[in-house]
Amino acid sequence: MDGVLLAVLIIGGSIAYGILGVLAGRKLTQKHVAEGHNDVLVPIFLTAGVIYAVLLGFMVVAVWESYDAAHANASEEAAMLVPLYRQTTDMAPEKGAAMQGLIRQYAENVIHDEWRTMQESGTASVKARRSIGDVFRVYGSLTPATKVRELIAAQYLQTLSQIILDRNKRISQASESLSWVMWLGAVGGGAIIVGMTFFLYMERRLPHVMMVAVMSGLIGLLLFMMAVLSRPFVGPLALDPAPFEQAIAAFNDVDHGN
Numbered sequence: 001m002d003g004v005l006l007a008v009l010i011i012g013g014s015i016a017y018g019i020l021g022v023l024a025g026r027k028l029t030q031k032h033v034a035e036g037h038n039d040v041l042v043p044i045f046l047t048a049g050v051i052y053a054v055l056l057g058f059m060v061v062a063v064w065e066s067y068d069a070a071h072a073n074a075s076e077e078a079a080m081l082v083p084l085y086r087q088t089t090d091m092a093p094e095k096g097a098a099m100q101g102l103i104r105q106y107a108e109n110v111i112h113d114e115w116r117t118m119q120e121s122g123t124a125s126v127k128a129r130r131s132i133g134d135v136f137r138v139y140g141s142l143t144p145a146t147k148v149r150e151l152i153a154a155q156y157l158q159t160l161s162q163i164i165l166d167r168n169k170r171i172s173q174a175s176e177s178l179s180w181v182m183w184l185g186a187v188g189g190g191a192i193i194v195g196m197t198f199f200l201y202m203e204r205r206l207p208h209v210m211m212v213a214v215m216s217g218l219i220g221l222l223l224f225m226m227a228v229l230s231r232p233f234v235g236p237l238a239l240d241p242a243p244f245e246q247a248i249a250a251f252n253d254v255d256h257g258n
Contacts, residue, residue, distance in 0.1 A: 003236025007224050014220025018194050018212040025198030026205060037201045045196045052189040059186055060222055063178065063229045070173040070232035071239055077166035078243030081107055082250045084159045089254070090152050091142065098138050100251070106131035107248050111241040118233045122175030124167075132167065135160065178230045186226065190219040 085103050088096040106128060114125030139160065142153055194216050202208040228237045 003228065006227060006236070010224040010227060011217055011220035014190070014194070014216040014223070015213050017191070018197070018216030019209055021195060021198045022209050022212045023205075026208065029199055037199075041196070041199060041201075045193075045200070048196060049193055052193050055185060055189060056219070056222055059178075059182060060226055063226050066173070066176070067229040067232045067237075070170070073166050073169045073173065074239060074241075075243045077163055077170060078107070078241075078247045080159055080163045080166065081244075081247045082254075084156065084163065085247075085251050086254055087152060087156050087159065095138065095142055099135065100255075102131055102135045102138060104248065104251055106135065107244045107251070111244050111248075115233070115241045118171070118174035119238065122171075122233075124171045132164065174233045176231075178226065186223060190223065194219065 081103060085100060088099040088103070090096075091099065109125060109128040109131050114128040117123055117125045139153075139157065194212065197212045197215065200208070202211075228235050232239050
């Protein structure tokens with residue numbers, strides 16, 4: 001969904017809920033409340049507000065940390081491909097050339113196929129999985145002739161294993177999202193807190209409406225942030241495969257002797 005439309009639906013919907021609720025609440029309760037009414041309602045409202053603020057703040061921070069972790073993990077995976085590619089220059093020429101072709105193919109498959117697959121279904125790409133599997137098969141056929149090449153092969157396996165670990169994390173992160181229970185707490189809690197403001201006593205209508213509209217908009221803004229950050233590879237703030245494109249550019253530099 002387009003980011004602007006999503007913002008209008010969530011933030012605008014929250015503000016509309018607050019404004020309409022105040023107007024309806026004042027109409028229904030104006031004959032039944034007086035100034036002393038707030039002495040009872042406000043302490044309850046403040047207690048509920050603090051509880052909800054803690055819950056919502058925790059969820060926003062948790063969602064941001066998950067989004068940032070997905071970004072860092074994808075960047076690390078792409079960055080690790082560069083030393084993996086460089087290490088092939090110390091292999092036997094035919095094995096090194098084959099390995100370089102497969103590493104480059106893997107990066108291109110992630111960019112052009114797997115990224116789209118993650119966005120659409122949260123799953124891995126068959127092409128990318130086959131490419132990284134072929135890298136392992138070529139590695140298994142290596143027969144280092146010297147002690148130096150044995151050390152290089154061992155370091156190569158360590159780097160390759162880290163890439164596989166990062167890849168598995170990326171696929172897992174692509175399929176994760178906030179539980180419906182958490183969304184129920186965030187949206188339901190916000191509706192309750194805003195709903196309690198409908199029954200506050202204020203003599204003039206306009207300040208009451210403006211106060212609730214601002215609070216509703218703030219809650220809607222935080223809910224919007226959670227919505228766009230909860231799926232790192234989907235939506236208006238979806239992560240892009242730029243780190244892998246940079247890795248391919250580094251491959252080209254290696255091929256030119258840099």
